[in-house]
Each structure stands twice: as structure tokens, then as C-alpha cells.
Amino acid sequence: GIATQNVVEKQLATQGKSRHNLGREEFVKKVWEWKSESGGAILGQMKRLGDSVDWSREAFTMDENLSKAVLTIFKKLYDSELIYRAERIINWCPRCLTALSDIEVEHQDIDGEFVQITYGDPGETQISIATTRPETMLGDGAVAVNPDDPRYKDLVGKQVKLPYVNRMIPIIADELVDPEFGTGAVKVTAAHDPNDFEMAMRHNVPMVVIMNEHGVMSGTNTQFDGMDRFEARKAVVEQLRVDGRIGWEKRPYSHSVGHCQRCATIVEPRLSLQWFVKVAPLAKAAGDAVRDGRVKIEPKEMEPRYFEWVDNMHDWCISRQLWWGHRIPVWYGPNGEVKVVGADEKAPDGYTQDPDVLDTWFSSALWPFSTLGWPADSDDLKKFYPTSVLVTGYDILFFWVARMMLFGLFAMDGKQPFHTIALHGLVRDQFGKKMSKSRGNTIDPIEFMDKYGTDALRFTLARGANPGKDQALAEDWVGGSRNFATKLWNATRFAMINGATIEGELPAVTSLNGVDKWILSRLSETISEVDSLLESYEFARACDRIYHFAWDDLCDWYLELSKETFASGDSKNTQRVLGHVLDQLLRLMHPFMPFISEELWTTLTAGESLVIADWPLANSSHIDKNSEKIIASIQEVITEVRRFRNDQGIKTSAKIPGRFLAPAEFAPYESAMRFVLKLESGDFTPSAQLQVGSVKAEFDLTGAIDVAAERARLTKDLATAQKDLETANVKLNNQGFMAKAPADVVVEIKERLAKTSADIERITSQLNSLPAK
CATH class of the missing domain: 3.40.50.620 (HUPs)
Structure with missing residues (x-):
């Protein structure tokens, strides 16, 4: 269409040629050549993106x-x-030299001028109109007023002289005229305005064309002929001012103006013989x-x-x-x-x-x-x-x-x-702004694919694809998706090193340990939820669900809690469960990250190809809410113990004596918890303890920390926090300050107060947990 022809014409212009130099037949050949080159590039990009289509069905509308x-x-x-042919007002692009449909016109608010012009000579019929396009007055066929406007009741039916062309035009009454707009009288330029055209059709007003296809004034037999439409606008206003016909001017006057979608040229409404549906x-x-x-x-x-x-x-x-x-x-x-x-x-x-x-x-x-x-x-x-x-x-x-x-x-x-019809939004820059060369914020997806991999770009875009909503795209997010791909790679490598397999039947659920039951339950729930989200075209939420299952459930928890099982040598069931979970996860991942999922799946399973493998099915018999509840409690305990160790300044790699006093249901998991937390078993006298829900954790910190130095550090931190709390309370209790302080400052102080209170509570707890000596 227009865009394609414009590209080729610009190429010709760099060679000092135009399509008219070539002639229609040769020009069309040039366009076909360009299409072959660009079409191949587009197909190459689609293939590189991993589009899963039947390439034998490639088609082009000109085939x-x-x-x-x-x-x-x-x-x-x-x-x-x-389909019919008729003279109608159409949108005309003076740059592309073609008609445009209504939806090929983009409207933008621009600043122009709104002027009052007096028609008619002194001693004769006179009337004032207001317009933003004074140059088109040369093509007026009438002046219109509202039939209920008492100001012009006596003028309806009379003739008034149009300045410069000296043509007598009628004053007509039409309900389309808004008596509150401008002077309440409007010019009727039927050949250059769609509303005026409709009015002219009702009143048999002549349609006078005053511009050629390039937007240049023509056929008015005035000094303005040969001027560009915008040049003529200034010249007409200046001549009207000299002749004393300007009543008032409003500058700037903001109004909506149509622009060609392809080249951004201001569109000209124009009477033209065209074909219509x-x-x-x-x-x-x-x-x-x-x-x-x-x-x-x-x-x-x-x-x-x-x-x-x-x-x-x-x-x-x-x-x-x-x-x-x-x-x-x-x-x-x-x-x-x-x-x-x-x-x-x-x-x-x-x-x-x-x-x-x-x-x-x-x-x-x-x-x-x-x-x-x-x-x-x-x-x-x-x-x-x-x-x-x-x-x-x-x-x-x-x-x-x-x-x-x-x-x-x-x-x-x-x-x-x-x-x-499933509608997605547009990709914008990291700040949510529309990309454009003039802003310098365009993103080249090929560069991202070269730097981070195609899967990373695909997953980032899919994870932001909320139905009907635009999405921002930042390089950091693509980098984050690459990190996710790396996480999957490392998880699969760990699994294979530790003997994960898909060989044989999955063990009966009753024979599995609690951690294996938990991951199978989480997997089945994930498959079910992803299925539901994909069916409702919620691609972003589906990606997010897969991401959190893979990163959080599988990598951060299941693999960590299973390390003790793998180390024990009695891991046959866990090896099979891990193989199954990865198999199903990679199938779920394939629509979003086809390349890495294909590579990892074929390596793990020795299957022919993931792209032809069955989609995973949720297994309701694997849902185990009891295991999920227990593991959730275990996660909370592990998280709090890790935080405790960090607060005490104990290195992550350091082993300390520790044990758990917990309900019987936690017993099967205690060795795995100690393994993850690097807690040594054995008899000891606890020097610190931590209560998390129904679980009590006891530790021997002797030798692990310098108790005196740690107590001094915490005491100093506590004093600082208490002073900050006092300062915040003084400000909030000061009525004079509260009356004058901006709302955002007050909010900030209240937030700081809440944080400081939490810090005091945490530091106090740490002090109380330190050994006596």
C-alpha cells in the first residue's frame, strides 16, 4: 500500500529519480524487488523468533x-x-497524493488561530463568520446560520459578497449550525469540509474546488493562486487585516487536525471522484x-x-x-x-x-x-x-x-x-512511552536476541502480554528472563547429575516422601492453572505461574530439600519424581521458550522432539493439600532460621549445632531441614532459640560468634533506632509541624516510624536470643 510505495519512492529519490521517470510498469517491478528482499527479511526474523507455523502455507495478498x-x-x-463510484469529500494526503480512509487518519491537537471575518461591503448585506481555515473562504458556496438564531432571522435568504472572488453567495439556515460557536454563522466550503459537504447536499450549494492535489491554491483567480495552503492562510489573513475585515483573533487556538498515518502530513478534505463500499x-x-x-x-x-x-x-x-x-x-x-x-x-x-x-x-x-x-x-x-x-x-x-x-x-x-478475537497491546519503552525514532527510544529486538537469546526476549514479551494492555519493555527485564533460562539449565544439569529419569512408571503416591508428594501436587496445580489461563488468553499470568513454579517451588525448595535424599543414596523415587516434574515443566515452557526447552527436554528424555510431544495433563490424584500445608510451615521455619543466622552474623557455610522441637508431623522432614540449614545433630546445651509457629528451634552458638562484640553492636543499633523513633514521634505530635508539613512528608515520617518500630522489635529479639556469656 501507501507505506510500501513510499519506501521505494524514497529509494528512487536518493538516485535522483521518481516513479514517473520509470513509468508504472517499471516502478511496479521495482516494488516487487523490494518486497522480495524485505519479505525474506521478515520471514527470517519470524523463524529466528521461533514462530511455530506451517511454512508451506506462506501467502501474500498479491499472489x-x-x-x-x-x-x-x-x-x-x-x-x-x-460498491459504487461517486464524488464525495474524502481525506486526501498532499504528500502521498492519494485518498485515505477515515481510519488511516490520525487526529492530533495543534495550535492554530481562530479568526472572525466580515463578508460583504459597507452599505450592502454583511455578516461575520469565524473559522480556523481562512484560506478556504475562497471556495465558499454559502454562509449558514441556525434557523432559531434571532440575530440572523432577517438575513436568511439574502446574498452576501465573498471577498476577493467577488462572488455572491446565499445565507442559508441549517440546524447543524451551533449558534454558540464563534459568531453563530459559519462558512460553507462544500468541496473542502465533510460537514459542509453534507450541508451543501441538503441546500444545493455549489461545490468549488480551490486546491490542487498538492495542496496548492488553484482556480480562485486571485493573488493567492500558486501558494501552498498554509502560505495562503497567512496571506489571506494579512490581506483581510489590511482591508479591515478581521473582527477578532484567538491565538493560539487548539483544535483537532487530521494527519496522514503514513507520512504525518496534515490531511486535506477534498471533493474527489472515488470508489466506495x-x-x-x-x-x-x-x-x-x-x-x-x-x-x-x-x-x-x-x-x-x-x-x-x-x-x-x-x-x-x-x-x-x-x-x-x-x-x-x-x-x-x-x-x-x-x-x-x-x-x-x-x-x-x-x-x-x-x-x-x-x-x-x-x-x-x-x-x-x-x-x-x-x-x-x-x-x-x-x-x-x-x-x-x-x-x-x-x-x-x-x-x-x-x-x-x-x-x-x-x-x-x-x-x-x-x-x-484475542487482542493484545503494543510494546512500549521501559517508561511506557510509545517508541519513535524522534524520541530515540526504539528497541531493536534483533539486538536483544543477539545479546540475551531469543527465548529471553520471547518470555519477556509473553510475560508482559496482558490482554488488550500495552506493555513496557526494558533491557533489564530481558536480562532477567535470560537468568531464568540459565536457572532452568542449571536445574536440569543438577537433575541429570543426580540421576533424574523418566524411565519406568511413576511410583505410587503412597510410597513417596512428603517433599516428593508436595512437588507433584504443586506441579498438577500449576498445569491446571496454566491451562485455564491460556484458554482465556492470559498469557502474562500463565508465564508468571510457570516462572514461580520453576524458580520458587522447583529450584529454591524442592531441589534444596531433596539434596539430603540424593546424598543418602536412597533416592530412586526422588530421581523418578524429579525426572517427571522436569519433563512436564519443559512441556509447559515450550510455547514460551521453545529453544532451551527443546534442548533440555531431548537431553533429559532422549525423546524425538518436544515440539511434537503431548501437552502435559493435570493429575488430580496428585493434589495433596496436607503436604502443601506442612511444606509451607517448613518453608517458614527455614526462612526464619536463615534470617536468624544472618542477623547473628553467622556465615552461610558455617555449621552450628541445632535441633527442632516440633509436632510429630515434622519428624520426617527434620533431617532435610538440618541439611539445608547446615545444622549439626548431637547433644548440646542451647545458647539461643527461635520460635516459628508450632516449631521451636534451638542452637548452640558457642564459638560461632563473638557474643560480647555482637551484644555491643546490637545495643548500639538499638539506641540509634530508639532515638529515631523518638524524633519521629516528636514531629508527629507537634501540631504546628503537622499543620504546615506537606502531606507526602507526613506520610514518609509515618512510614519511617513503622519501620523503626519493627527494627526495635527485631533488635530486641536478637539481643534476647544471645547467650548469657
């Missing part, structure tokens, strides 16, 4: 079979009186398909945006004044005959084809069925249409998705193109 579908649908729509009946069907539940939009909160568009669609301008694209299949005879030529048809001799091409979204809208062989009644079409789900960005909900609905329902006799 022969898909082009046949374009000709067929055009003729079908034309024969159904849903009559969308009303098609849009109703597209809206009904979602309303009656045949098509679901995920997330559901995106539905109102969809309805807003399909319920308020204007007829779609489908002709483009370009050379690249599907030529409009309309031929004109020597005597004005119009012939639409469908697939496998030939135009009569002496006929000339329309020079315009179709909007690129016209052919894209056929994608769900043109790629399956339509208009032929192919086996693929019967088997795969309607498709199950379309996953795409919300930014093309209107450009592409809704139009696929329009054409799919029409061409396929009321069958919707897909059952579900």
Missing part, C-alpha cells in the same frame, strides 16, 4: 490465487450494489455477530470500541491514487461504458482500466478465506473456516479485524471468519 479472490469479491459487492448493511452484520455471541472479543472491555466503529461507519473509500497494489477491476468504454471484470473474465476491446488501486486493507480483509482457496470450494475452506481464534494487536481492530468481519460474513453466506 495469483489471492488476487483472484480480490477480483471475485469486488464484482460480488458491485453486483450487490455495495456501502458499509451500512455489512457493518450491521458484523456488529450482530459479536452481540449474539458468535464471535467473542477478548478482553471483553474492548467490545465497546468495536461497536463504536461498526455502529458509526461511514462508507469506505477504497480507491487509492497509487501504482502499487491491486488495480481496481473496472474498465471504461469509449462512450462512458463501465464494466467490472471479475476473475477469469476479459475486458472488451477498446476499454481502459481504472488507474487507481484498492486500499491495501481491502485484500487483507479477505485473508481468513482467500488463504484457504476461496472462491473455490476447497477442502481447506470446508475444514478450517471459520477459524478458531485471531490473535492480533488492538491497534488494527478497525483497520483489519472489523473489515475481515465485514467481508467474511458477506462472502461466506453469514459465517463469521473466526470464533474469538
Whole structure:
């Protein structure tokens, strides 16, 4: 479409050439060459990203079979009186030199000027209008007022002279005019404003074109002809000021102005002969398909945006004044005959084809069925249409998705193109800002893949893919995903060193130790939850669940608690359980991190390929809430003992005598807990103790720490904390301070007070746990 043609034209410009120098046929060849090069690059990137698709089904909208579908649908729509040619106000890009559909126009608020201009000469009929586009007054066909506005009641029906062109134009009454806006009188420039065009159609107002396709003033027979539209705006205002016709000016005046989506040029509303699709009946069907539940939009909160568009669609301008694209299949005879030529048809001799091409979204809208062989009644079409789900960005909900609905329902006799539309957001920079070259915040995914690996980038993007929501992307997060991949690699290596296997049946649950039962329970719950999240397109939450199972449950706890079992030599069951857990986890990981999961899985299992392996199934018989409850308590004990050791300044590698006084249910786990915490068994007189829930931990710190030095350090820390607490309380109890202090300062002091109180409690506990000597 426009973007493709622009790229090639810019390349030609660097060689001092234009498409007009080459001619249409040669230029189109150049575009095909560029497409072959860039298309190959895109496919290469998709493959490097690990896209899992049937590459034999690669298709392009300009392929022969898909082009046949374009000709067929055009003729079908034309024969159904849903395509027509007419002069209408369209969005025109003076840079791209083509018409644009409404949704190819991006509106931006810009500062302009709002001026009051007096029409008519002294002693004759006079009226003042207000406008942001004074240059277009040269094309006015009327002045309009509201029929209920008493200020202009006597002027309706009279004629007023238009300055500089000296044309008499009528003063008309129309309810569209807002009497509260400006002066309550508006200029009617039917050939250069969509609202004015509609008003002109109601009142038979002449439509005067005053600009050429480049946005240059033309045909006004004034000194402004030949000026660019913005240059003319300044010149017209200056001449009006000299002639005393400016009543007032408002600068700056912020208003919404349309810009070409492709090149950012300000769009010019322009009267032009174009081809249109009559969308009303098609849009109703597209809206009904979602309303009656045949098509679901995920997330559901995106539905109102969809309805807003399909319920308020204007007829779609489908002709483009370009050379690249599907030529409009309309031929004109020597005597004005119009012939639409469908697939496998030939135009009569002496006929000339329309020079315009179709909007690129016209052919894209056929994608769900043109790629399956339509208009032929192919086996693929019967088997795969309607498709199950379309996953795409919300930014093309209107450009592409809704139009696929329009054409799919029409061409396929009321069958919707897909059952579900799953919308994801856009990738933004780490601060949530839109990426752009001008901001210098663009991210090259290839660089990230080179530096951190494809899996790291994939997992980062998937973990941020909340339905319909934009996501920020920072390099640190990609690095974190690489660390996760490394964690998986190391876990698998540890497992294989310690004899993890998938050989043989999984042991009966009743024969397993509590830690093995716990990890199987956590695995089954994880599989079940991930299944549910994927079915609802919650990719980010699914990734997060897998991440925490792998990092927290498996690596941080199961492997640590199993080390004592592996060291004991009696680990046959644990080896099989660990092999099973890794096997299932890597299957879960594969959609998100296909490369490392494939490598690790085939190494672990000696299987043919993970990509063709079965998806894991949750096993409800493995759910063991009792084991989960006990392990949760054990995790709490281990965490608190580790914190205690750290607080006492005991090195992580140092062994100290220790034991647990706990309910009987903890007995099977005590040796594993001591192994993880480096606690030596044996008789000793406890010099410190720690209570965690129902578990009491006792330790002999003799020789492990310098008690006197530690007591002195803690005593000093306690005094500092108590002084900080007193200072904070004095401020909070000072009414004068509280009355003047900013709210955020007060909040900060209260937070510091809470933290200091917790520090005092912790330090006091540490002091009380120290040995007497």
C-alpha cells in the first residue's frame, strides 16, 4: 500500500529519480524487488523468533490465487450494489497524493488561530463568520446560520459578497449550525469540509474546488493562486487585516487536525471522484455477530470500541491514487461504458482500466478465506473456516479485524471468519512511552536476541502480554528472563547429575516422601492453572505461574530439600519424581521458550522432539493439600532460621549445632531441614532459640560468634533506632509541624516510624536470643 510505495519512492529519490521517470510498469517491478528482499527479511526474523507455523502455507495478498479472490469479491459487492463510484469529500494526503480512509487518519491537537471575518461591503448585506481555515473562504458556496438564531432571522435568504472572488453567495439556515460557536454563522466550503459537504447536499450549494492535489491554491483567480495552503492562510489573513475585515483573533487556538498515518502530513478534505463500499448493511452484520455471541472479543472491555466503529461507519473509500497494489477491476468504454471484470473474465476491446488501486486493507480483509482457496470450494475452506481464534494487536481492530468481519460474513453466506478475537497491546519503552525514532527510544529486538537469546526476549514479551494492555519493555527485564533460562539449565544439569529419569512408571503416591508428594501436587496445580489461563488468553499470568513454579517451588525448595535424599543414596523415587516434574515443566515452557526447552527436554528424555510431544495433563490424584500445608510451615521455619543466622552474623557455610522441637508431623522432614540449614545433630546445651509457629528451634552458638562484640553492636543499633523513633514521634505530635508539613512528608515520617518500630522489635529479639556469656 501507501507505506510500501513510499519506501521505494524514497529509494528512487536518493538516485535522483521518481516513479514517473520509470513509468508504472517499471516502478511496479521495482516494488516487487523490494518486497522480495524485505519479505525474506521478515520471514527470517519470524523463524529466528521461533514462530511455530506451517511454512508451506506462506501467502501474500498479491499472489495469483489471492488476487483472484480480490477480483471475485469486488464484482460480488458491485453486483450487490455495495460498491459504487461517486464524488464525495474524502481525506486526501498532499504528500502521498492519494485518498485515505477515515481510519488511516490520525487526529492530533495543534495550535492554530481562530479568526472572525466580515463578508460583504459597507452599505450592502454583511455578516461575520469565524473559522480556523481562512484560506478556504475562497471556495465558499454559502454562509449558514441556525434557523432559531434571532440575530440572523432577517438575513436568511439574502446574498452576501465573498471577498476577493467577488462572488455572491446565499445565507442559508441549517440546524447543524451551533449558534454558540464563534459568531453563530459559519462558512460553507462544500468541496473542502465533510460537514459542509453534507450541508451543501441538503441546500444545493455549489461545490468549488480551490486546491490542487498538492495542496496548492488553484482556480480562485486571485493573488493567492500558486501558494501552498498554509502560505495562503497567512496571506489571506494579512490581506483581510489590511482591508479591515478581521473582527477578532484567538491565538493560539487548539483544535483537532487530521494527519496522514503514513507520512504525518496534515490531511486535506477534498471533493474527489472515488470508489466506495456501502458499509451500512455489512457493518450491521458484523456488529450482530459479536452481540449474539458468535464471535467473542477478548478482553471483553474492548467490545465497546468495536461497536463504536461498526455502529458509526461511514462508507469506505477504497480507491487509492497509487501504482502499487491491486488495480481496481473496472474498465471504461469509449462512450462512458463501465464494466467490472471479475476473475477469469476479459475486458472488451477498446476499454481502459481504472488507474487507481484498492486500499491495501481491502485484500487483507479477505485473508481468513482467500488463504484457504476461496472462491473455490476447497477442502481447506470446508475444514478450517471459520477459524478458531485471531490473535492480533488492538491497534488494527478497525483497520483489519472489523473489515475481515465485514467481508467474511458477506462472502461466506453469514459465517463469521473466526470464533474469538484475542487482542493484545503494543510494546512500549521501559517508561511506557510509545517508541519513535524522534524520541530515540526504539528497541531493536534483533539486538536483544543477539545479546540475551531469543527465548529471553520471547518470555519477556509473553510475560508482559496482558490482554488488550500495552506493555513496557526494558533491557533489564530481558536480562532477567535470560537468568531464568540459565536457572532452568542449571536445574536440569543438577537433575541429570543426580540421576533424574523418566524411565519406568511413576511410583505410587503412597510410597513417596512428603517433599516428593508436595512437588507433584504443586506441579498438577500449576498445569491446571496454566491451562485455564491460556484458554482465556492470559498469557502474562500463565508465564508468571510457570516462572514461580520453576524458580520458587522447583529450584529454591524442592531441589534444596531433596539434596539430603540424593546424598543418602536412597533416592530412586526422588530421581523418578524429579525426572517427571522436569519433563512436564519443559512441556509447559515450550510455547514460551521453545529453544532451551527443546534442548533440555531431548537431553533429559532422549525423546524425538518436544515440539511434537503431548501437552502435559493435570493429575488430580496428585493434589495433596496436607503436604502443601506442612511444606509451607517448613518453608517458614527455614526462612526464619536463615534470617536468624544472618542477623547473628553467622556465615552461610558455617555449621552450628541445632535441633527442632516440633509436632510429630515434622519428624520426617527434620533431617532435610538440618541439611539445608547446615545444622549439626548431637547433644548440646542451647545458647539461643527461635520460635516459628508450632516449631521451636534451638542452637548452640558457642564459638560461632563473638557474643560480647555482637551484644555491643546490637545495643548500639538499638539506641540509634530508639532515638529515631523518638524524633519521629516528636514531629508527629507537634501540631504546628503537622499543620504546615506537606502531606507526602507526613506520610514518609509515618512510614519511617513503622519501620523503626519493627527494627526495635527485631533488635530486641536478637539481643534476647544471645547467650548469657
